[in-house]
Amino acid sequence: MLDIKKIRRQPDWFKEKLATRGTKPEEIDEVLDLDAKRRDLLQQTETMKAKRNAVSKQIGDAKRANKPADDIIAQMRDLGDQISKLDEQVEKVEEEFHDKMSRLPNVPHKDDPVSLTEEGAIELRKVGHIRDFDFEPKHHWDVGENLGILDFDRARKVSGARFVYYLGLGAQLERAVYNFMLDEHMKEGYTEVLPPYIVNAASMFGTGQFPKFKDGVYQVNGEDMTLIPTAEVPLTNYYRGEVIPEEELPVKVTALTPCFRSEAGAAGRDTRGLIRMHQFNKVEMVKYTKPEDSWKALDSMTANAENILKKLEIPYHVIRLTTGDMSFTASETRDLELWMPAQHKYREVSSCSNCLDFQARRMHTQYRGKDGKLHYVHTLNGSGLACGRTVAAILENNQNEDGSVTIPKVLVPYMHGVTKITKENAVPFRNKH
């Protein structure tokens, strides 16, 4: 949520900034109109209420003194009616105002590449080297299905499209991946959290998914509950409505959770493989910081995500997203994209964002500074990393000509010493004869 007082003061600056994200200038004008209307009505109703309070006091005094007050009470009845009519208008205007305000995206950082599409993203760095295959690398879904560790067909039968069964060493590989990630983040000072996977609408509002992006999520039928599309929601809402003790800042948390997304509007895209699922695991990082610390915190969070890919020896690059491609709440976003040799392109595996006070305003999350005053915290979130896509990248990058997959060195201890997934060791129940 943006600060209406700032918008009032410099509407043109906001129009210009938000235009780079696809917000029409009229949307700002609407907000300002509603704000003016709201304040006008408030002044009227508050004047009346002040009068009512004063007269009510007189009535109270009269009653206590056993004096008649019927004539004043009759007058006040009329005033009461006027107030409630006015209050109805106020409520209506405020509701509309709030709705429009909560649909305005965050202001992009001044150095964000300006573009309404994803074209124009800046490549910040390229890391690791891309393997030269002396055979035609297979897609990860073929690698996985050939080994028997991924079963999309039966998932389709049991659940539907965009679901998968991992089996045997495939399931273990995913588990190794997220255990490794969590351990790495804990070394960096993040506290591990196991949050709820279902949250209420207030939480979805707090992190910015509601009201604008209701389509993307699974809603529990008839209830005020949503399956989390990312652990960002329960992690960031942890302190919703609270004042964080200053000495606790910065707070750094990490969590492995499944993420549920309806993928409405993505029909036909990435229909095969692990890239775009209705349910996937992700290790998320969330930080709460003081305003002056958030940009450094974004750097270190990005480094924490990169650390995982470096140690897994997966080639990747880091890009800075355009104004039009960033998530609604972000002021700056850096994506990590890992190399998928069969697709011959980079695919997103992490998104690290600084939301400044945008979410904190929605959630009313503050801290009391040394000046004794309350300040909004800054919130950051980043994937560290999406597990399914990481597994996909391992299957593609580490595949061998005979169809086996070499386990990255750092994961071998997590695989109980297994260094390679082969048809023979992949899924024990298939090899019993």
Added chain:
RNA sequence: GGAGAGUUGGCAGAGUGGUAAUGCAUCGGACUCGAAAUCCGACGAACCCAUGUUGAAUGGGCGCGCAGGUUCGAAUCCUGUACUCUCCUCCA
């Protein structure tokens, strides 16, 4: 799922229709070499509006879990609802 009890300021805790006691904590001051104790004073979340300021406030609104209702007036009465606790039921 059923029954009951509860939810008031940072904390504790009064208040059953007349507009939120009190204590602790906090902040300022006095006393003191200093501190504690004591005394005096201030302060009751956040938010919103107006005038003003840009680290100055002042006035008003709102405010007793939340949302409605009754009333001239609601912490107080009514309805719904969330959460907490206890018991029953169920369950991993």
